[in-house]
Amino acid sequence: MTGLIDMLVQGLLLGGFFALSGLGLSLSFGIMRIVNIAHGDFLVVAAYLGVVITGLFGINPIVAIALIMPLMFVLGWGLQKTILNRAVDGGELSPLLITFGLSIVLHNALQEIFSADFRSLDAGPVEVASLAIGDIRIGWFALSILIVAVLVYALVSWLMRKTTFGRIVRATVDDPEVSGLMGVDTKKVYCLGMGISMAIIGISGALYGIKSSFSPLTGGDQLLFAFEAVIIGGMGSIWGTLLGGLTLGIAQVIGFSIHSGWGAFAGHLVFFLFLFLKPSGLLSKGDSHV
């Protein structure tokens, strides 16, 4: 019984990370209708930014997040402005193929620059500190990721529902043309959207780099996990993505307990089960547009 509860708790903690990373992916689809296939590679880019920044300034990677997020925001803004905005009017196909091309270019370029070796960001004793409740150990760091995820969700939800910016974004999503006529600079909204999405990828990537070892080639897996969190949760619902991430985390921990090679497999299997049995996901559309 303790074993089962332990798996559930560890699954939830792992799921907090998937939820955070999934939010970056679902935001860019929600706002720009762009599925960012390079999502996982940008996550790895953020982790390597952590390597560079901690190397240059000798600071703790947790502190470096304060630099990584704005850098990733600028990268997202620039990417949208220079490349994706040119493709966004041509339907869904071309942004999809462009981000796929970017993904391949990015992971090969990272391999040239940093080699294919695995790295990890060292945040010190906080990484291994844990809290014991009975026989169950809860890692402080994993718990903080889950808390950060919930906070970021609350922040984005507030931003989209309660602010003028959120109203403009929702109007742009509903009808870009009419919003344009009403004086909204839709391309600028898209730039901001990609910037926010990438800032979230930035914090997820830095936490990912601290929590696990990464290499230029681990981005693909991260895209798939984020994607599964979005689909299991229900497309178009931000809070759904949070639940989807937690579900995926539990599935992976159970798979991993059967055999260390089957963790991701169990997650993929649960994803397919959802497509067969409940394709609309845990919370389907209606609750929020983004």
Next chain:
Amino acid sequence: MYDALTQSAVWRVKTPKSGLVAIALAAIVLALAPVAIGPGSLRLLVEVFTMIALAQAWNLLAGYTGFVSVGQQAFIGIGAYGMFAVALKMGLNPFSSVLVGGIVAAVIGAFAALALFRLRGPYFAIGTWVLAELFRIFFINTQYFGGASGLTLARVLRGIPRDVRLNTTYWLALALALGSTLLIYLLLRSRFGLAVRTVRDNEASAESAGVNVWGTKFMVFVLASFITGCAGAILYLNTMFVGANAAFSVKWSALIIFVVIIGGIGTIEGPIVGALVYFTLREYLSDFGTWYIITFGLVAIAAMIVAPQGIWGYVAGRFKYHLFPVEAEISKDLPR
């Protein structure tokens, strides 16, 4: 003046012969090639031909039907493992096993479609990648299929002379490239082809015009899975060894997509042109390691933005020439 709208117009595609003649000529010349060229070049040509088939299949999905897959490696790997399994475990001739590999890929493609078609738009693309990962992890952890060390065909190929093996593999690859090109060409010129492009242009209006959208996409996906599975089987028949990490690598989809984008998406000629460009570049630039993949990717991204019609699209637009015309026009001949 003839008014298409007032007459019972006939959908026809003009100059139907050029493509068929080109395929027949290519078949004759290329089938004789093993007499003239050495084993190294034959192996390279096997790669070129399988890439043409892979690119035709992906182009049928993305260019003509409008849904993108980045998980084609799922069917490459399944085709290869299917072929290796029947050849090694059931003792079937490895060359005939290629067809089995294709059929296994088609069956799995059909089942996968039931789930994946529930994903709307671009999310479908990532779903296909999950499928590939599911199978990669399965094969790498299953000892029956060789686990992480993979499978080798050496045991069943031992009794077959080297020339016979090389030439048969070559002819299989040639047949697949020409066969898939011809099949897709004829398919697109038929009523079904019209349905396919209607689905691409607007699913809702296709549905209201009486096109079975789901069924059309399903048929296209299963056919593409079959061709991709056969290509995977031939690719690994050529190398005689299969490992799950390489066979199910997303690199395959990257190459296929770059080839089609650079060659010209939505044309039959594009995949062929793209494959020839890719292998020419690879022969000269492969010494530069991953830089040639990076360059190829950047060129493809640039092409998507500034020249989405690709090389063949540009040529066809410039010279008003199609070797394989598939776009239907209203015939000038009045029905009698």
